[in-house]
Amino acid sequence: MASCAFGQLACLLFSPLAETSSILQGCLSKTDKKRNHFIFPWTYVLKTAAFFILIIMAWSPTQGATKYSLANFEEGDYLQKYLEFYIEGDGEHRSLEELINDQGVAFETQGSDQPRFPFSEQVHWGRLKIVNPLLETRTLVFESQYPPTQNLDIFLIHDSNVTHIQVGHWREKPPDTLSFRLPALPLSFKPGETTLYVKIKTKTSVRFDFRFWSKDEFLRHSNESNSMLFIWYGILVGLFFFNLFLASLNLDKGFVLYTFNIFFYALAQSYIYGVAAYYLPMSSSPWFSKVFLACFPISLIWSISFSRWFLKIPEM
The missing domain is CATH 1.20.1300 (3 helical TM bundles of succinate and fumarate reductases)
Incomplete structure (x- = not known):
């Protein structure tokens, strides 16, 4: 039944392409004897345009952000598809507490595996919910793959306890930062759910390119x-x-x-x-x-x- 329905839908969508080709050829030689003007097949053009719009919508990623489970951790995991974003308005300077307590703040997904934003001095926030199903604390290396980010704030919230880490070109490196040309530091995740907030304030383009590694694999x-x-x-x-x-x-x-x-x-x-x-x-x-x-x-x-x-x- 599903294949039959899909076949009917395909015929419905692809038929305008076949019809438009022949009808355009006929209309090029077809004129109105009274008005002597070209008759354009708007119906078939609209059908063809709708076909391409549906194809673009079908191929564009529309997945929403989900929780990242450490049980499914793989080396070099990209975190972009799990992130939700919020961009502050002009003149806004929110703290993390204000951001969490404000019910009007709505984090949204960008619908892309590589979320990037244009040049802006506005503050960009990213939120990622991480679940550790294990009975012990798991430590992973958090790597930022976009070096031009000058100010990067990382917040870890677990059971109302907040850990704040500051990295970036214009800041002193934290003591536990790994020696690497990109910002990379170990983050510990206790059993249960941890919410990771990333705050980026920069004067260049903004990119949320983050990865997780185990320490040995990161060194390699x-x-x-x-x-x-x-x-x-x-x-x-x-x-x-x-x-x-x-x-x-x-x-x-x-x-x-x-x-x-x-x-x-x-x-x-x-x-x-x-x-x-x-x-x-x-x-x-x-x-x-x-x-x-x-x-x-x-x-x-x-x-x-x-x-x-x-x-x-x-x-x-």
Whole structure:
């Protein structure tokens, strides 16, 4: 019965596509003898548009946030699909207590496995309910995968007890923070239900990219990630000095443009991947972060200049 109903629905939806093709061909040559104008098949166009709208709605993720059970924990679990969000209005500065006690505050899901928000100085809140069905406390590494977040507050609420942790580029690292280019720290979850609140206040785009790891697996993951970045930056550094050497031998405009392009591109990438914040302590200041963000448009300008020079080279 279900397959029959699905077949009927498919025929109903796909029929406009087949009909529209033939009818459009007929209407292109069909004119009104009295008014001599083109007769457009609005009915079939609307059916076709409705078909595509239904397809888009069917493929778009609409799942709601559910509780995250530690019984189903897997290494590197992404937490985005379990999160609910609330964005403060202009001029709002809510504390956690005000947020919880205000009945008018409604957390909503974004309907995406990768929730991202545009550039904003508004405070963004995320809420995640975690269930530990075990009889003992479970400790996992909480990793934030978006380094440009300058101010990140983490609240753990269990049986009315609140644990507050502050991390981010513009803050001192907590004592138990793991040594890594991304914010990562161990969080303990007692038996029962724990509510995790995440508060993000930043001057860049906002992303809630969080993962859970066991400590041993996180160390392996961080070592592999750092090794890949060392190879990547080794290539960039090699290209930079190679082109700098060529520019010193021949002060051609192309070598100079390409050298500056690599330099500013590497600086911009170091900010995005958290390398600058990890190896350069001064990058924690607001003005230094703005300098690194400015490397993106500067790198783009040098890249466009090099491309313009390259396209003007006469053929050999």
